[in-house]
Amino acid sequence: MTDEPAGGGAPSSSGLLWPRLADPPRRFDWAVLPTPVDRAPWLDTPHATVWIKRDDRSSPIYGGGKVRKLQWVLANPPYDGDAPVLSMGGTGSHHLLALALFLAPQRRTLHALVFEQPWTPHVRRNLAVLVSTGAKLWTAKTRPGLGVAWLAYRLWRRPAIAGTYMAAGASTALGCFGFIEAALELAAQIAAGALPRPDVIYLTAGSAGSCAGLLVGLALAGVSTHVHLVSSVEAWAFNGVLLRRKLAAAEGELRARGLVDAPTGGVMRWLERAGVTFAIDHAEVGGGYGAPTAAGLDAVALAGAHGLALETTYTAKCLAALRRIEAARGGPRRNVLWWNTHAGNDLSDRIAPDWRARCPIAVPDE
Ligand SMILES: Cc1ncc(COP(=O)(O)O)c(C=O)c1O
Structure with a gap:
């Protein structure tokens, strides 16, 4: 665990991914890693045991997946x-x-x-x-x-x-490295017994860097699982074609950086061989990007009652999908991981009193 407050400092070569690359890029040590994994009995169903990956706690400055x-x-x-x-x-x-x-x-x-x-x-x-x-x-x-x-x-x-x-x-090929490393982090937590190997991971997707990185990272770590991608944007903005392109870019960047034991046959074959599968779900988009939905608002309220601050554009829709799918599922009990990608930081003391005067957009009152 790093206690360093994030935001400055010199870049170094550190973290879980670095030793696997012959020519690693630099990386700031900004995120407080590993983020915890918590059990969430309040999300369990008769057929699902649920854990949460707490990326809301990834930085004292601004957490979530972005850092x-x-x-x-x-x-x-x-x-x-x-x-x-x-x-x-x-x-x-x-x-x-x-x-x-x-x-x-x-x-x-x-x-x-x-x-x-x-x-x-x-x-x-x-x-x-x-x-x-x-x-x-x-x-x-x-x-x-x-x-x-x-x-x-x-x-x-x-x-x-x-x-x-x-x-x-920030979903450049190098941006994906953040979530490749996140998958290695999860693999280490599984190996240490913090949680069992998830049968399914729920993750929200927008510009696709997080999910492409996570999928490639799971293959790299040898964690066989299914990733359910809950889109927060319309199908024209996130779909299988765009994801495959992003996956190829992430894998290409790994190779360019000298991935030790690089697999052959392209990224889709690599995922297949590693037993990493995925599905893309647009069912929660509702009225479009950023439009709150009733199921999302329910998820915000439920999570709020358990100490988690969600937002209605991404994480609420992801949790709504998890609740919808896991409630409808029968069959054997499975292990479910919900990846909370939203920063939990309270930023109210960073708001300047004259922000409205400085803002070029006419902002409606609350
Ligand atoms: C809170 C939150 N979660 C998830 C995402 C999706 O990540 P990506 O754009 O890498 O798909 C975003 C994107 O902005 C986000 O703000």
Whole structure:
């Protein structure tokens, strides 16, 4: 366990993945790992015994899955210099928020292309913190409108201040390393008896870096299991084709970094041989990305009663899928792991009193 508060420091080569690579990339030591695995009897059914992977506790600055990715991505070119970083997301984006919070100790600025998603108190709070970090925003009403925000950015920027573009969700090939390592961490917890090998893992998916990394990491660790991917976005934004592409990119990056004992035959064969399977589930998307659903709100309330702060865009929908599927299932009892990817941090003291005046978006009152 690392007690180091995250957010600064020099990149090193450390962690569980590093010894398996002949030419490892650098990595900040930002995340507090391993994150605990807790039993959750309140989610059990007659046919399911449920554990939670507590990534909500992965950082005192900003936890969830994002710090796992960013500690790799921000330690390596092209994101390791002094330049601002340009990225995109919704008004409540956890990715943009995490990026801004981890760039701040480096005295670097985030340039953000932001589209409006349905307003909830959580989205409003995330935006308030994002603006308070000093991030600069170029905004659009809708996701397709981001093209116009991008043009506005191109017109505004000058070479000296241009941001280096980072894919949404930090789901670059190197970003996937965060969840490859997370799978190695889980394998070590299974080996140490913290939990039995899960028959199924529930994980939410958006830009697909987390799930691609986890799948590849499970194959690398030799953990045979099924991963149920609960999409938080519409099928055009996350689907089997995009996932396969991301899987290939993650595996390609591992090879490029000198994966010791690299398997032959491509990433899909590798998963097959390791007994790692997956399914993609769009049933919880409801009214679209960021739109709260009744089942999601129920999940938020239930988790809240057990001390877990969820949000309605990703983790609530994932837990709703778990509850729906496990309640309907018969058959032998199985071991279920729900991966909680949402940061639990209270960021209210990071909100500047004048954030609304600084925000280029007219934010409706609560
Ligand atoms: C809380 C939370 N969980 C999960 C995800 C999905 O991760 P990925 O974009 O890697 O699919 C996100 C993405 O922003 C998120 O904010």
